[in-house]
Amino acid sequence: MYVSVCLSVRLSISSCCWYLDQWDCVVTCFFLDTAHNPLAYIECIEKILVPGGHWLNLGPLLWHWSDIDGEKSIELSYEQLRRVIVGNFQFTMLKEESNHRGGYIQNPRSMMKTVYDSVLFVARKSTSAGAMHPGQTVASAQKLRGRRS
Secondary structure (H helix, E strand, O other), X not given: OOOOOOOOOOOOHHHHHHHOOOEEEEEEEOOHHHXXXXXXXXXXXXXXXXXXXXXXXXXXXXXXXXXXXXXXOOOOOHHHHHHHHHHXXXXXXXXXXXXXXXXXXXXXXXXXXXXXXXXXXXXXXXOXXXXXXXXXXXXXXXHHHHHXX
16 A cells, blocks of 8 residues: 655645554655755654654755745755754664665656756664664753653
């Protein structure tokens, strides 16, 4: 069984609670850089995955909102994004490729081809419920768990 979900750019984290600990795997393809705040997407993905669940990601980090006047957005390098995913959420990286080359919506018979250097990774959510993140204090972990309940 699978469900295709398109999160809006105005994602509400509370909407993720409908799917709390429901999915064994989440796949994001050309998706993370569509966020004003990618941390909101990561938090939602963490919430809906079961403990031990996998997150597969493929896509460039072009940050769609970065050049639009009046739009605020968080734009991270892959190194920064990785530190956030592993250091602030319950994920461990299993596989990473930061220069995965691939096309997007193209006609293979056309003379014009757009190729992106993308980030490909597979991450696994911690199996221990309420696990602390590296560098996190007990008090901040308790506060975070209370907020996510």
